[in-house]
Amino acid sequence: MEQHYVDALRTDDHPIIKELYTGYRIDFLGFSKRYKLSEEDAIDIYQEAFITLRKHAISGKLYKIESSLKTYLFGIGKHLIYKKLKEYSLKANYTPSLQKEEGFYEEVSVDPEEELTQEQLLLKRYFNLLGKSCQRMLTLSFYRGLTNEEISKLEGYESEAVVRSQKSRCLKTLKDLIKNSKDNG
Amino acid sequence: MVDSILIEKYFSGNLSEEELLEFEKRYENNTEFRQEIDFLKNLKAVSKAEDTQQFKATLQRF
Numbered sequence: 001m002e003q004h005y006v007d008a009l010r011t012d013d014h015p016i017i018k019e020l021y022t023g024y025r026i027d028f029l030g031f032s033k034r035y036k037l038s039e040e041d042a043i044d045i046y047q048e049a050f051i052t053l054r055k056h057a058i059s060g061k062l063y064k065i066e067s068s069l070k071t072y073l074f075g076i077g078k079h080l081i082y083k084k085l086k087e088y089s090l091k092a093n094y095t096p097s098l099q100k101e102e103g104f105y106e107e108v109s110v111d112p113e114e115e116l117t118q119e120q121l122l123l124k125r126y127f128n129l130l131g132k133s134c135q136r137m138l139t140l141s142f143y144r145g146l147t148n149e150e151i152s153k154l155e156g157y158e159s160e161a162v163v164r165s166q167k168s169r170c171l172k173t174l175k176d177l178i179k180n181s182k183d184n185g
Numbered sequence: 186m187v188d189s190i191l192i193e194k195y196f197s198g199n200l201s202e203e204e205l206l207e208f209e210k211r212y213e214n215n216t217e218f219r220q221e222i223d224f225l226k227n228l229k230a231v232s233k234a235e236d237t238q239q240f241k242a243t244l245q246r247f
Contacts, residue, residue, distance in 0.1 A: 145196050
């Protein structure tokens with residue numbers, strides 16, 4: 001897959017992401033017409049497919065994929081279209097053909113998203129109390145999986161050491177918020 | 186290797202096979218290390234949920 005696009009998704013390069021997202025949208029809506037989806041559903045599916053594409057980029061999965069980004073994106077979209085058609089078929093008076101079409105874009109399976117546990121939902125409350133810069137620092141480190149060096153370059157920090165100490169300060173603040181709440185509760 | 190480097194490499198997917206074994210061993214035998222990793226894994230899940238929500242809002246502006 002095109003490495004520079006995968007990097008752009010990982011690092012939130014908005015101009016490139018916008019170019020990709022808007023660039024394939026019309027094509028995807030055209031592609032989805034063959035499945036007789038409502039336009040509203042097709043737009044929602046395209047958005048969900050693109051969000052899934054980004055998740056796969058962040059997880060590192062896309063670096064091993066040989067197909068083009070467009071083929072992969074449409075493959076995810078195809079998977080989500082089949083899922084939606086199954087939902088349609090459960091509704092009365094609507095029975096679309098679930099015959100899977102081969103060729104064109106190969107379906108890409110998507111694992112269902114895990115719901116946050118009770119413990120994580122509680123942690124989310126404290127995470128939201130952090131300042132935006134700490135939220136971003138922790139997101140870049142632990143979800144996006146960027147190294148301190150990469151964060152330093154992306155966010156314009158003086159050095160990798162500054163990132164390390166800033167991250168450590170943010171983690172301490174988060175843990176203190178949790179601890180204080182337990183002490184007061 | 187100090188914990189902070191091992192943790193950074195774990196979350197960025199940059200552990201070598203040897204380092205991964207060291208990580209797993211430490212996770213198994215060191216309670217404090219295990220608690221820290223479990224906490225950070227929860228933090229990863231939380232920041233993923235928040236980040237995805239923000240990304241969705243960004244796409245809606247395009």
